[in-house]
Amino acid sequence: MVMVFQKNGFVNIDNNLFELSEIKGLGHPDTLSDSLAALISLLYSNYCIKKYGKILHHNIDKVSIAGGVSNPVFNGGEIIEPAKVLFIGRAIRSVENEEIPLKELAMKSVKRVSLNNVGEKFNPDFSIEYVKRGSIDLIKNYVENNVPRANDTSFGTAWYPLSKLENTIINVEEFLQRLRKTEKFLGTDIKVMGRRKNDNIILNIAVAFISEYVNNMQEYNYLKKRLVSIISKEFNIPEQNIFLNTADTKEQGYLTITGTSAECGDDGQVGRGNRGNGVISPGRPMTLEAIGGKNPNRHVGNFYNVWAYRIAKNLYEEFSVNADVQIVSTIGKPITECDLLVRTDKEVNEKRMKEVCERVINDYAQITKDIINGRIKMYPFKLINNLIK
Numbered sequence: 001m002v003m004v005f006q007k008n009g010f011v012n013i014d015n016n017l018f019e020l021s022e023i024k025g026l027g028h029p030d031t032l033s034d035s036l037a038a039l040i041s042l043l044y045s046n047y048c049i050k051k052y053g054k055i056l057h058h059n060i061d062k063v064s065i066a067g068g069v070s071n072p073v074f075n076g077g078e079i080i081e082p083a084k085v086l087f088i089g090r091a092i093r094s095v096e097n098e099e100i101p102l103k104e105l106a107m108k109s110v111k112r113v114s115l116n117n118v119g120e121k122f123n124p125d126f127s128i129e130y131v132k133r134g135s136i137d138l139i140k141n142y143v144e145n146n147v148p149r150a151n152d153t154s155f156g157t158a159w160y161p162l163s164k165l166e167n168t169i170i171n172v173e174e175f176l177q178r179l180r181k182t183e184k185f186l187g188t189d190i191k192v193m194g195r196r197k198n199d200n201i202i203l204n205i206a207v208a209f210i211s212e213y214v215n216n217m218q219e220y221n222y223l224k225k226r227l228v229s230i231i232s233k234e235f236n237i238p239e240q241n242i243f244l245n246t247a248d249t250k251e252q253g254y255l256t257i258t259g260t261s262a263e264c265g266d267d268g269q270v271g272r273g274n275r276g277n278g279v280i281s282p283g284r285p286m287t288l289e290a291i292g293g294k295n296p297n298r299h300v301g302n303f304y305n306v307w308a309y310r311i312a313k314n315l316y317e318e319f320s321v322n323a324d325v326q327i328v329s330t331i332g333k334p335i336t337e338c339d340l341l342v343r344t345d346k347e348v349n350e351k352r353m354k355e356v357c358e359r360v361i362n363d364y365a366q367i368t369k370d371i372i373n374g375r376i377k378m379y380p381f382k383l384i385n386n387l388i389k
């Protein structure tokens with residue numbers, strides 16, 4: 001294992017003259033894909049543990065949503081063709097001629113995520129025909145001294161704490177989701193693109209309106225203007241810095257029947273959504289790995305991100321330093337034989353930082369248990385933790 005500690009290597013995004021960060025909300029098609037992948041993996045893992053005493057080989061981490069066809073109109077509309085969820089990946093489908101109920105697990109995932117992330121009107125079809133048996137070399141249960149071996153050469157990243165802009169866009173999305181309790185016209189497909197120029201925050205927000213609760217274009221424009229005003233007051237951002245549904249025309253607004261563009265206007269794909277920290281920030285170290293759907297016991301593209309986040313957060317809490325962390329594996333080697341880079345914004349005793357890193361890494365078994373039992377607060381796990389049981 002190689003550990004590299006770089007003092008003053010952390011780039012404090014808050015000090016940059018310009019910053020970008022984006023969040024794809026609860027009902028965004030990419031968020032739906034991430035949620036579906038994460039949930040079917042954890043349902044599969046829990047089934048295997050209960051039935052066989054261990055997590056069997058699987059990586060159902062290429063989930064896609066083929067958008068449907070709909071015709072939303074003021075006061076109503078119709079779903080012409082439902083969206084379809086395509087579960088794509090690898091998994092052991094049977095043990096000693098006994099079939100693992102993958103179709104049932106997929107059905108549970110689709111129903112639970114659809115209801116939780118969108119609502120009862122969203123009822124996509126699904127297919128598991130593209131979940132195939134894995135290659136022999138990856139199916140083998142690599143274990144060395146009771147430590148699982150990595151089944152991929154990959155890396156995970158994280159940083160802590162979040163910037164002011166990152167916190168702002170997260171809080172705006174969560175605020176709008178809560179607002180849906182009283183503002184029935186709001187759908188869950190909410191995307192917030194934030195930019196900061198010096199101290200000036202500008203928000204581009206896309207919100208799917210639900211056609212059933214909007215009578216006409218005049219009311220749509222009124223609700224849209226009122227929503228900008230509410231956001232402005234809640235977050236102390238000037239109204240002229242908030243741009244909402246900017247693709248609207250004089251005759252057409254952003255209307256949906258279900259509250260997500262997956263019903264017609266957009267498709268979804270695992271890994272195109274938020275990173276483990278919950279946002280998409282181009283100024284941060286990021287991995288293209290999709291966390292959801294990967295084996296939480298052996299696929300480092302999953303839990304290395306959790307390790308990285310815990311290390312960065314622990315360093316902040318114990319030494320008051322900003323930090324980002326990158327961890328990389330080698331396929332076939334024990335998951336604990338990783339190399340990592342830790343960058344901080346000021347000097348910390350390397351021995352003490354090494355102790356923090358080793359403490360997290362050596363806690364790998366408990367972290368896997370936390371993932372499969374719904375105790376991890378990172379994205380996308382935080383969206384589906386209440387759906388596992």
